[in-house]
Amino acid sequence: xxxxxxxxxxxxxxxxxxxxxxxxxxxxxxxxxxxxxxxxxxxxxxxxxxxxxxxxxxxxxxxxxxxxxxxxxxxxxxxxxxxxxxxxxxxx
Numbered sequence: 556x557x558x559x560x561x562x563x564x565x566x567x568x569x570x571x572x573x574x575x576x577x578x579x580x581x582x583x584x585x586x587x588x589x590x591x592x593x594x595x596x597x598x599x600x601x602x603x604x605x606x607x608x609x610x611x612x613x614x615x616x617x618x619x620x621x622x623x624x625x626x627x628x629x630x631x632x633x634x635x636x637x638x639x640x641x642x643x644x645x646x647x
Contacts, residue, residue, distance in 0.1 A: 557631070557635060557637035557638070557639045558639045558640075560631075560635070560639075561627075561628070561631050561639035564627055564631065565624065565627065565639075568623050568624070568627050569620060569623070569624070571623075572619050572620045572622075572623035572624075573616065573619075573620065575619055575623075576615050576616040576618075576619035576620065577616075579615050579619065580592070580611065580612045580615045580616070583611065583615070584608065584611070588604075592608045592612070593605045593608050595609075628640055
């Protein structure tokens with residue numbers, strides 16, 4: 556039941572976290588380079604620059620979304636005493 560109640564919070568928060576991650580990436584990239592970040596569809600871009608931009612963007616996105624998701628789950632648990640997910644990683 557907790558997972559069903561948590562779903563709308565997770566979806567809404569995920570969208571907001573994605574937007575925040577985009578803004579953070581754009582801010583950091585602005586400190587690295589004067590041009591906009593390269594995208595795969597740009598024809599005149601070097602592989603190292605494209606790779607660096609994509610790695611940085613992915614790392615920031617994953618960090619922000621993961622931090623939000625875990626924080627939202629912790630807040631949900633404090634309010635409901637039900638954790639919407641697994642307690643711990645599965646053993647190997």
